[in-house]
Amino acid sequence: MLQLSFIRENKDTVLKRLKQRGFKQLDLIDVLISEDEKRRKNQQLLEDLNAKRNKLSKEIGQLYGQGKREEAEKLKGETGNLKSDIEKFESELGENKQKVFDILVQIPNIPHESVPVGNSDEDNEVHKDWSGDFPNLAEDALPHWELAKKYDLIDFELGAKITGSGFPLYKGKGSKLQRALVSFFLDEAEKGGYLEILPPFLVNEESAFGTGQLPDKEGQMYYANADDLYLIPTAEVPITNIYRNVIVSEADLPIKLTGYTPCFRREAGSYGAHVRGLNRVHQFDKVEIVQIQHPDKSYESLDQMVIHIENLLHKLELPYRILRLCGGDLGFTSNLTFDFEVFSAAQKRWLEVSSVSNFLSFQANRLKLRFKDQNGKTQLAHTLNGSALALARIYASILENNQTEEGIVIPEVLRPYTGFAKID
RNA sequence: GGAGAGGUGGCCGAGUGGUCGAAGGCGCACGCCUGGAAAGUGUGUAUACCCCACAAGGGUAUCGAGGGUUCGAAUCCCUCUCUCUCCGCCA
Numbered sequence: 001m002l003q004l005s006f007i008r009e010n011k012d013t014v015l016k017r018l019k020q021r022g023f024k025q026l027d028l029i030d031v032l033i034s035e036d037e038k039r040r041k042n043q044q045l046l047e048d049l050n051a052k053r054n055k056l057s058k059e060i061g062q063l064y065g066q067g068k069r070e071e072a073e074k075l076k077g078e079t080g081n082l083k084s085d086i087e088k089f090e091s092e093l094g095e096n097k098q099k100v101f102d103i104l105v106q107i108p109n110i111p112h113e114s115v116p117v118g119n120s121d122e123d124n125e126v127h128k129d130w131s132g133d134f135p136n137l138a139e140d141a142l143p144h145w146e147l148a149k150k151y152d153l154i155d156f157e158l159g160a161k162i163t164g165s166g167f168p169l170y171k172g173k174g175s176k177l178q179r180a181l182v183s184f185f186l187d188e189a190e191k192g193g194y195l196e197i198l199p200p201f202l203v204n205e206e207s208a209f210g211t212g213q214l215p216d217k218e219g220q221m222y223y224a225n226a227d228d229l230y231l232i233p234t235a236e237v238p239i240t241n242i243y244r245n246v247i248v249s250e251a252d253l254p255i256k257l258t259g260y261t262p263c264f265r266r267e268a269g270s271y272g273a274h275v276r277g278l279n280r281v282h283q284f285d286k287v288e289i290v291q292i293q294h295p296d297k298s299y300e301s302l303d304q305m306v307i308h309i310e311n312l313l314h315k316l317e318l319p320y321r322i323l324r325l326c327g328g329d330l331g332f333t334s335n336l337t338f339d340f341e342v343f344s345a346a347q348k349r350w351l352e353v354s355s356v357s358n359f360l361s362f363q364a365n366r367l368k369l370r371f372k373d374q375n376g377k378t379q380l381a382h383t384l385n386g387s388a389l390a391l392a393r394i395y396a397s398i399l400e401n402n403q404t405e406e407g408i409v410i411p412e413v414l415r416p417y418t419g420f421a422k423i424d
Numbered sequence: 425g426g427a428g429a430g431g432u433g434g435c436c437g438a439g440u441g442g443u444c445g446a447a448g449g450c451g452c453a454c455g456c457c458u459g460g461a462a463a464g465u466g467u468g469u470a471u472a473c474c475c476c477a478c479a480a481g482g483g484u485a486u487c488g489a490g491g492g493u494u495c496g497a498a499u500c501c502c503u504c505u506c507u508c509u510c511c512g513c514c515a
Contacts, residue, residue, distance in 0.1 A: 040473090059495095
């Protein structure tokens with residue numbers, strides 16, 4: 001969430017930027033500010049009362065210490081009203097704080113000035129288009145779900161039998177290819193200076209709140225009722241939450257972490273032909289990269305992450321393009337997001353395989369993730385993350401783009417991992 | 425799942441109702457000392473919020489979390505949570 005002090009001091013900018021992302025409830029800002037004023041007033045009153053009470057208590061303590069019981073008892077009598085007043089203001093202040101908080105969590109991050117105005121994914125700006133060739137497939141080229149069947153790589157029906165639709169089951173070389181991709185991505189991230197993490201796949205409510213999944217998107221996450229835990233929709237959640245409630249030193253920045261996890265998404269309400277095969281599934285594997293960075297350098301980090309991802313796609317020899325998300329498509333927590341799309345040649349579709357974002361201090365504020373600067377002052381760090389990469393669709397495009405009459409050719413870089421060069 | 429023990433500042437560790445945000449030690453920072461360093465020595469060393477100029481200064485809250493008793497709670501009571509030990513179960 002945004003910092004209240006920032007909103008207070010930069011109201012006009014905040015309003016302007018929120019408009020840029022099409023945020024409708026702009027009146028919330030004024031409500032927020034006035035509620036916060038009430039809160040401050042009540043806090044002041046309460047603190048004065050507390051100070052009074054503390055002083056009296058101290059005096060009573062001293063009197064008892066000196067054996068002056070009667071005087072002490074007399075002083076006790078004077079505290080009567082104080083107590084009930086304190087209770088009153090305490091509960092009022094509690095309500096004030098809750099109100100402010102409830103509003104604050106509804107306000108999305110402010111977009112970067114470069115974010116184009118727009119309502120939906122159709123208004124996203126092509127930041128970098130593909131200038132190379134597209135795979136030249138035969139007329140009878142198959143979509144990946146057919147290829148998966150033909151070569152017995154993925155059994156969607158079995159997955160549906162065991163769990164439900166959208167839970168693919170990989171077999172044999174199909175499974176190995178998946179594992180190869182995960183290993184490849186992790187190794188590349190490590191070369192890029194990211195520390196590998198294998199985090200828990202379920203998180204508690206605090207963690208889900210910290211990165212912004214709650215309270216907004218609980219409908220997107222699987223929820224383990226009996227234990228009050230959420231299945232992670234992305235490794236971003238557990239990995240970023242490592243630093244929840246932590247103050248790091250400036251010298252430790254940037255902190256660069258990577259991790260493989262399966263990702264679970266309910267994707268409620270998504271049906272139809274465009275979700276066939278691996279295009280949209282409830283469980284998929286992903287390697288995520290995360291950075292915790294100094295506020296002055298977070299955009300540099302974002303660039304660096306974009307390059308890292310481009311590199312992966314080059315190595316996999318996949319045609320891709322980069323989109324700059326428009327205000328309407330920008331995630332609630334994000335300030336600036338680039339999406340990566342890979343061209344899946346048999347479907348003749350661009351598939352989103354990565355999303356890289358700078359959250360500025362939006363997540364850090366929720367997480368209480370701070371660092372101590374050179375002057376000894378603590379301030380919020382910036383967080384960023386990106387998929388590097390999301391597997392299911394990468395997998396799909398590899399199958400489709402690399403199909404030949406002799407079988408599916410495995411990209412060179414993956415062969416050390418798969419142990420085979422071709423699926424036939 | 426059952427029984428027991430325990431969660432105090434960056435770390436260790438004292439503190440069972442009164443001036444305790446918290447002794448002492450370690451660590452860290454700065455200074456003195458030194459040719460330099462170690463040792464020694466001095467000072468400082470949490471976070472959030474409020475008043476105020478995001479200064480100085482002052483106030484409030486925080487000793488796992490939440491609630492309660494009390495004029496007053498790290499200290500007493502209740503609930504939750506986490507860690508450790510033993511038993512059970514188990515990859």
